[in-house]
Amino acid sequence: MPAHRRVMHALVATATAALLAACGQAAIGPAPAGPPDPDRTASAQPGDGPAPAGAATEGLVETPVTVPPGMGAEPLDVPRKALVPAGWSLAVWARVDGARLAAFAPDGALLVSRPGAGEVVRLVAGPGGPTSTTLVSGLTQPHGLAFSGDTLYVAESDAVRSYPYEGGTLGTPTAVVEDLPDARSPDLRGAYAHALKSVAVGPDGSVYVSVGSTANVSPADRESTPQRAAILRVPPGGGPAEPFARGVRNGTGLAVAPDGAVWTAVNNRDNIPFPYDRPYGEDDGSARGRVVPDYVDDHPPEELARLYPGRDLGWPYCNPDPDVQPGVPDSALDPSDPPFVADAETNADGRALDCRALTPIEQTMGAHSAPLGLAFGAQLPAPYGQGALVGVHGSWNRQTPRAPEVSFYSWQNGGLGGQRTLVGGFQAPDGSRWGRPVAAVPGPDGAVYITDDGAGAVYRLAPPGR
Helix, strand or coil: CCHHHHHHHHHHHHHHHHHHCCCCCCCECCCCCCCCCCCCCCCCCCCCCCCCCCCECCCEEEEECECCCCCCCCCCCCCCEEEEECCCEEEEEEECCCCCCEEECCCCCEEEEEHHHCEEEEEECCCCCCEEEEEECCCCCCCCEEEECCEEEEECCCCEEEEEEECCEECCCEEEECCCCCCCCCCCCCCECCCCCCEEECCCCCEEEEECCCCCCCHHHHHCCCCCCEEEEECCCCCCCEEEEECCCCCCEEEECCCCCEEEEECCCCCCCCCCCCCCCCCCCCCCCCCCHHHHCCCCCEEEEEECCCEECCCCCEEECCECCCCCCCCCECCCCCCEEECCCCCCCCCCCCHHHCCCCCEEECCCCCEEEEEEEEEECCCCEEEEEEEECCCCCCCCCCCCEEEEEEEECCEEEEEEEEEECCECCCCCECCCEEEEEECCCCCEEEEECCCCEEEEEECCCC
């Protein structure tokens, strides 16, 4: 890359990071966020065909996206194609502006959160397509949804509440945890980049809630009350929320695995300074502490981590390093169990946190992928099997944009196998996008339902015969 482009990229990335400070969420001010910004989410311009996806794509074929009558508003007003497994189909199932996380209710209805609208909608399948009704409104940026039996848990930006769910309606809510930090918190004064929360319920009734960091790099979050950049736990039967895991920059993906363990998918930091005392690429002298765009493109990777009481994922002092040859340009990357390296900006002398003492991250994906929704319970036809689904939003600041996709990770003896693309093709070779998946959840009918806040849609991905 020419020197002037490197400088320009660094300047733009730094300025943008100050405003956004996130891969998966826009900076949220005092007022509730509106619909996603089309300039940052999806392009309505048709591309020249699907771009390569970000993971293993064996067995995927380019397939037209089916758009039923009445659902062809932008960006689905022109023919679209996606990469899906051979013999599978992808169809627009519903149009939901600003669709984010989703959960299936005990009665088979699909619930979808709309943070910008302050509501959760209920979608019920029917012969003419699903019917949509507002399940609850007037909320403060509702995002995460989780069921435990007939009880629905909704994570708003400032609280988690539970609702009895019966006959497609909600009963009187109960506060599970309140006074969570968001842009309205007096001490933050509107400066909060990761206000959206996610929620999961463990087999023992414990409630887990993700609390994102204030910014890209904000060490004070580790000492705040309540703690930010953390996963909090409310014990069974209620009680104060206490840190369960810390150093979690933005664990938007939050779910319980088949063995009862809690996992998170994390949006890691942006504009990481080069951590090694050596030259990088064609540069002379040590590049340590400099923001080198070519290095930033692949560092640090996004995390998929198994949580346990007291686990520390290191942010903002330690970053996972997937390089087989650390600090060497174009090194091969190993996404599984990468070790941590000290952050050259916040932990240059290693005194803030001993990165060598941290447990390596179980599984990762490419830097700036922006994983959002995480769901276990998928039981897909061969060659997939049982595993986890991740909605990958795609990058906002990578030189070559990381493509949005739905990823599949096989469940293997209490861990996750490598990343495989289940659905791709949302990004054209020129970097334009017509959609950005947020979440993918297995449905009771054997299909996978995918929310897309860029296209304002819910898709149905169906294996043969489903």
